[in-house]
Amino acid sequence: MPPFPKSLRLLLCASLLSSSALAMAAAPVPTFDVARIANDIRTLASDAYEGRGPATRAEVKTIDYIAAQMQAAGLKPAGSRGSWFQDVPLRMSDIIGAPTLSMTIGGVAQALTQGNEIAVRAAETGQSAVTFADLPLVFVGYGVKAPERGWDDFKGVDLKGKIMVVLVNDPDFEGGEGDFGGKLMTYYGRWTYKYEEAARQGAAGVLVVHESEPASYGWATVKNSNTNTMFDIVRADPKAAHTQMEAWVQKDLAAKLFAASGVDFDAAKAAARRKDFRPIPLKATMSADYAVQSQIITSHNVAGMVQGSKYPNETVIYSAHWDHLGIGAPDAKGDTIYNGARDNASGTAALLELARAYAKGPKPERSVLFLAVTAEEKGLLGSEYYADNPLRPLATTAGVINMDGPFGAEKTSNFSISGAAKLDLLTLLTEEGGKLGRHYTPDARPEAGSFYRSDHFPMAKRGVPAISFNPGRELVNGGAERGKALQDAYTRDRYHQPADEYDAGWDTSSWEGDMTLLYNVGRRVADSHDWPNWSADSEFRAARDASAAQRK
Template structure:
């Protein structure tokens, strides 16, 4: 058992008031001395294997796989020594609607130099957010709106001067700065902003009154290949229940292959490559493609209350202050079959590993005894559907967000072996960085910023639901600079996972996995959270960060 060195300040300077609001520069106290215990690799192995077995059918919300998952997690949380986190219940209802599209027609494009037809799955995918049994998109005028961004604070509006009500908008993935080398630019340079996420594209198109949205798929700016899009959009899709049944949403949202989009542009007398370049410049004007889109599908609609699983270890001296660990338990369920016919997306790495980590951490926390602050262990549903479970908790918190000091998110532990570093998604955003850096000194490792900020990972996992409401959250992953093989080996293994297993049927448990790197990272997760649970500080977002104002407002009223 190793000890984390104390970062010294005089003991008299540590007598901070319990009513301290948030940290300011120069007012940070010493970090507590934390003993990182041995965590159970057997817990990690057994729960990961169980959750990713075919018996759980890919853990889609609203399925028997969910029922099995809930039963396992509540049992393991109780055995670990936690208490139910929602009154007398381990569960928090998350009202969802599941929509399964069927009988999809080809996408027909008319009015250009030639009529075009594209097949569902291989050429395009769509789904509807509207709770309607039949969706018809008939002769909808098509408009190319560049990146589909309306950002008044940046003086950027791709919808300026164009009325897209009832029309089909064609948009680019990512944001205009994609491909630049630096982090300077209209949209953060190479780092993706939320304006670059596909979820934003659909949200803004709906606000503009569009009938449908088609994002042009391009592997580099999307950060994944068409195989991921196709498998992720296959089968039942989940959305939050709404009073109007999604009537304020577009009829259809989806993706189209870049080659297919090039044919549409050519039939409109336009060059896709040239228009993609034009869309990167401020002042871009939307282009009427002078063509009409038609497609239809039928929907099977099922309303369900999926569940977040919540356990708590109550603090011994400040139980009304909270530290939170999050991981999503869900995956894609049944998806596009692999060549061998396997149609279960088991989600072993993503995210049976992170879910198992919640249990392993809970065991270690309970065994070590309650820290000063309470610690919440939250396994959320429907992350794969757009962070729906974490968003629901953040919007309807069981424990006040103003009293939630901060937290740690865990999403997919890589099985590449031990690394010399960890990768921080969103490094430099908050005061939690110093907790991580201190925890890493035990093993002589370092925290590195994500090498591909253009992929927008910050907006693709559950920490984002809390961050945008002001709660400081840190999200880090095992590094790619491996002890055995260095960066070249790490990058090769990461690429292999993305291309061959991520969001596909082959993300399966392997009894030959090397868990040494995972367990080293898990100790870091423990140490960061435990330090946060033992300090009196209230870490904040750094000055100028997009989430700082929300935190300041939240804490000012506490």
Template structure:
């Protein structure tokens, strides 16, 4: 314990010898929050379950005890601790029945969770009724005119099932050049499954079958089936069919190989063709029939919002955010465990949020207001943060920045730190400046091909122009270096991520998380007591949205 304290004390000293304006966060308090929220008593913190109420009550209790004010909806003149988030929920009443008719007439049944992971309908339908819809391979399913790329060409795919690849065309590039129209291995939004579903819907397709491969997806089949075969949620939309096809699914790679082979095609050769600009859709001479019954309803989930009102510029707001939800109770793993505890994802981020709020509440009030926002339904597609972005509690134009935490480090202090993805914005410059004063270095996301920028709640805020980052712990651990950090991250992704094994352990070391909380506190305190307005880089896709409201920040 003495060594941990020395590490933290050193980390809190600036490079010029002065101390950062940050408290010393208590690793034990952080651990306790994760232990409680990640326990079986919280049943995996599923949205719209009894565990949601228990989780929300815990958060509100912690924020109230810390001395914060309610920052949520105003109802009958009273400010609440929560923001109501209406969501469409859909779930199958029984496993759907899916069959592919191959070119020679043979029937290939696809078993839910084994060969296929079918999402309950999100297009507003209460049933799944696909009859003999033709299958067509559309490469990566991307239309990107600004990159000179169109996988569809002039082919009409209305009423068809699109078989497509995950990630971007550049992901598996070999030889020179490794970087093509999509900037190399760093995933763009075109590589995300959400985009692929949206593009298919825009083109009137009957459905989508994304071919799962572990490396380009960045997670294994266990993650896919656990995330896509339980209750599905979406924000309530005026036209859900504008972004969802009736049939949305993932299939195992071997299933795809069999379908291609039955059509006289080599799967790997088809993949290689999909990496070229001249690729054209390939009919697979097969068809799909799928049936299933779903029950759907509109439920109301909750974002939790706690506020420290600024003393000089209360209408300007800095946001710290994290998502409180996980997958709840689902299919049992090999050990029979059905509770997807989500201790790291995202009990750790919530623990940081609570202790960050507590630290700021014990200090003199900042000039600007600070909102501590625990959002719902991140695991269902960043829905709580998307709802906030479309229905902000405080004006987006005068929201200074968003500092998001999603899955923090539990292996002790690190010499470095990172953010999800390769965003270009002034907020990152500010973070790096504070990190240098803490005696640490910034390391760019070592795996931008995983599409981390599009997988956390800061992305919802970026889309509406607000400078936003999702902080990531470093991998160059003080004890064990990069090799230990990489080994831990790989093991977590393979054996714990979105699985029941993501449970709190007494062996975890929260001193590195305390170190990271101090860094985030230093940055937030400086922003909250300044006239700084970080912005996106000039070539960022989010710059134009932010600049439209520039006059309101003068």
């Protein structure tokens, strides 16, 4: 559904939360040290930390730094066995050497180069090699099977021994309206869903067609994110969740496949937007041959806590992912270190500064957990593992505030959250923002599916009220137009690229205000015994209500 206007959203939430509930305690608002935040970002995003890749020597350096800062702040260790760390077992997979990849298109053989026309991920099925020859390709539209919407893109097709070709995003993306809520991406639009559905359909592999607008990022991001080390949670049957080959292809290659089959690419996309779409066999086959090294490793979440003074068994969580892409393919300047300054050294720095504020200030009534999670860039794996193996019970976790790039490029007059969820935490955030002279604006790009791309999502789908903060882009100097231009430039030139580096010339005018807002909304929940919830029509409400008996 489209984003709700502010007045309607507040009216919907009013039935859940009275204006007097969760009243702000008289705790003084701390002063946040912008220079200290900048130093944490500069340190974590330096070349010495080698892009903070999980299961590398940089992980040890990174998590030790975070734990040391938590200890210096005065937090108590909240990890496993009384430590600062929670062990997170993961399957780590790498392609060994350059994969041999080719297609035969309309009878003509064409070699494919990894990272150029195609970006193939290391198999996450546990197998040691991927070898197949001349497997047929089948276009399956958006690759959606949604019985509740009366939608099935797989009508009558048997994908066993075949490679499925699929579009990214939802069927509604192009037209802006339809059975999938218009521009707001559903989980059906995420590439993770398409990989999962390919495995359920028994396909031999899946090719996602890349286009920058529906994907919400360019080919450089796809290449850099998919051609390095892959991680997954440890599964009893990994082949139930993954096919042997998962990959993206450039639009130009896809258009060539369609043309050789006598099908216009744009016409096929238009057909895929309709319920009556039927799979289209393509006059093309694919072959592949490459070795895969797969092993089970242990990465780590980092956890520190301030114990509550009145309700110590109840929890508020601040979270941020510490990892980035590590060392990868060189960019045009030869740089191989993906520093991840904004994504997400900045969120980790915000987490540490909030930890200092809570530890040194008056004790919150509820316990506050500061959680730095691993492997977000590999599919929210650290937060997914935490949600399945919580250090603090989910039923008595009052809320989660996640931070992924939490600082504005400059000072903003607004703020937002990832996605368009309706929940009491958003009401509280809106009220606290208003006290600071800032207003809530719905996600500027709901079609990007950002709700499913941040570490609050694994908690949300298990019912815990959770948001991922966005600092907004309505700049005090230049307004929304300039803010969009700066965001677009970052996405194009720096996101998931070595150029995402710390810059001493950054404008930090938004940072103290962003930190204050993050602190105030968390403190408001922490100094209360009320329980925020989702709106009555939220898909996450039932899961939360099912655990109500555990909250008193």
